[in-house]
Amino acid sequence: MLLTGTVVVDSATVIDEGAVVVDGTTIETVGERDELLDRYPDHERRDFDIVAPGLVGSHIHSVQSLGRGIADDTELLDWLFDHILPMEGSMGADEMRTAATLGYLELIESGTTTCIDHLSVSHADQAFEAAGEVGIRALMGKVLMDQASPEPLEEDTEEALAESEELIRQYHGAFGDRVRYAVTPRFAVTCSEECLRGARELADRYDGVRIHTHASENLGEIETVETETGMRNVHWLDEVGLTGEDVVLAHCVHTDETERDVLAETGTHVTHCPSSNMKLASGVAPVLDYLDRGINVALGNDGPPCNNTLDPFTEMRQASLLQKVSQLESTALPAATAFEMATVNGAEAAGFEQLGKLKPGWKADVIGLRTDTSRATPVHDVLSHLVFATHGDDVAFTMVDGEVLLDDGEVVGVDVEAVR
Ligand code: GUN
Numbered sequence: 001m002l003l004t005g006t007v008v009v010d011s012a013t014v015i016d017e018g019a020v021v022v023d024g025t026t027i028e029t030v031g032e033r034d035e036l037l038d039r040y041p042d043h044e045r046r047d048f049d050i051v052a053p054g055l056v057g058s059h060i061h062s063v064q065s066l067g068r069g070i071a072d073d074t075e076l077l078d079w080l081f082d083h084i085l086p087m088e089g090s091m092g093a094d095e096m097r098t099a100a101t102l103g104y105l106e107l108i109e110s111g112t113t114t115c116i117d118h119l120s121v122s123h124a125d126q127a128f129e130a131a132g133e134v135g136i137r138a139l140m141g142k143v144l145m146d147q148a149s150p151e152p153l154e155e156d157t158e159e160a161l162a163e164s165e166e167l168i169r170q171y172h173g174a175f176g177d178r179v180r181y182a183v184t185p186r187f188a189v190t191c192s193e194e195c196l197r198g199a200r201e202l203a204d205r206y207d208g209v210r211i212h213t214h215a216s217e218n219l220g221e222i223e224t225v226e227t228e229t230g231m232r233n234v235h236w237l238d239e240v241g242l243t244g245e246d247v248v249l250a251h252c253v254h255t256d257e258t259e260r261d262v263l264a265e266t267g268t269h270v271t272h273c274p275s276s277n278m279k280l281a282s283g284v285a286p287v288l289d290y291l292d293r294g295i296n297v298a299l300g301n302d303g304p305p306c307n308n309t310l311d312p313f314t315e316m317r318q319a320s321l322l323q324k325v326s327q328l329e330s331t332a333l334p335a336a337t338a339f340e341m342a343t344v345n346g347a348e349a350a351g352f353e354q355l356g357k358l359k360p361g362w363k364a365d366v367i368g369l370r371t372d373t374s375r376a377t378p379v380h381d382v383l384s385h386l387v388f389a390t391h392g393d394d395v396a397f398t399m400v401d402g403e404v405l406l407d408d409g410e411v412v413g414v415d416v417e418a419v420r
């Protein structure tokens, strides 16, 4: 297939009248449109205003898709324990399947082609199957909770780890390696030391399995962890083995200098979720300091209820605006940096290789946008446009591994009406 438009190769390279040629699951070549049209006259063709790498949502909760509008004006711990956990606990297999499918559809319809997904305690298999059906690329895992959790979510530690291992055997590398497993302790508040250490041991037994958890999102959370363990949250996670190049920590809003040193020294990935951090009044994550220290910072929407949208363009915009206004510095987090966080940094966090740029030999995870809905014509600067003026509705086309998942705004291969 041949895709034409202004081609955003990566944050530094744009081809004004370009084209991307896809062969099988990878990108064959990228270049000037007229030249490639001459060279590949028989290729099936799609024309867009902008062609860009598919975006990576590095922390979401697809299974919370049915919870939008629940307790919108609540802070994290009350929101979680009084509303979200009871909701997750009440969901049966069918609801979990529907919620996950709706989440993945919303992602592919608005430009996200890879996600790092935090599921729930039960029925995780439903979300894996949904990811396979929709075709999204994902690093995902069943949630572990073995203390201080409401019924029926609290599980026996060994059973929960055994169930996770079963899911690893079944789904890690499934669907043509589009889906990989992340061992997913919810957060230190609801996980015992045995559980956290067990998560590390389990991940170490399987090549490519990562660890994904929440960390230091909210002041009440870090206070609880400090009371229980006598340690700052990141130090505690480091103590039990949950830092490192295979670990993705969502949020990290409230960290001190020594914790940031640990994140940098261990190569731990951080996912910044600006919309969620604002909506749950969690705080402003020290993203610029993390980036200065060489910490890989990716971008995530977090759950639909703490964001109300899974639109990745909104998330890039919020990431930039939040740093600009909190630093009173217009260059604090430019469009190019927000775009990197939502593409290559996310790919690095998720552990998928050759993902996040439109380069020959790289994975054919591509989106096509029509700018008419955003009315931002002419487009003076395409990266600025993507971050500050685009929204998910501009996405007309989504491809993962060379497979078309969204064509002319219509989902391919899933009976959307039946799900909705
Ligand atoms: N920390 C632990 N669980 C959650 C969750 O579901 N959402 C958010 N935002 N933070 C959490």
Ligand code: FE
Pocket (backbone or CB within 6 Å): 059, 060, 061, 118, 214, 250, 302, 303
């Ligand atoms: Fe979250």
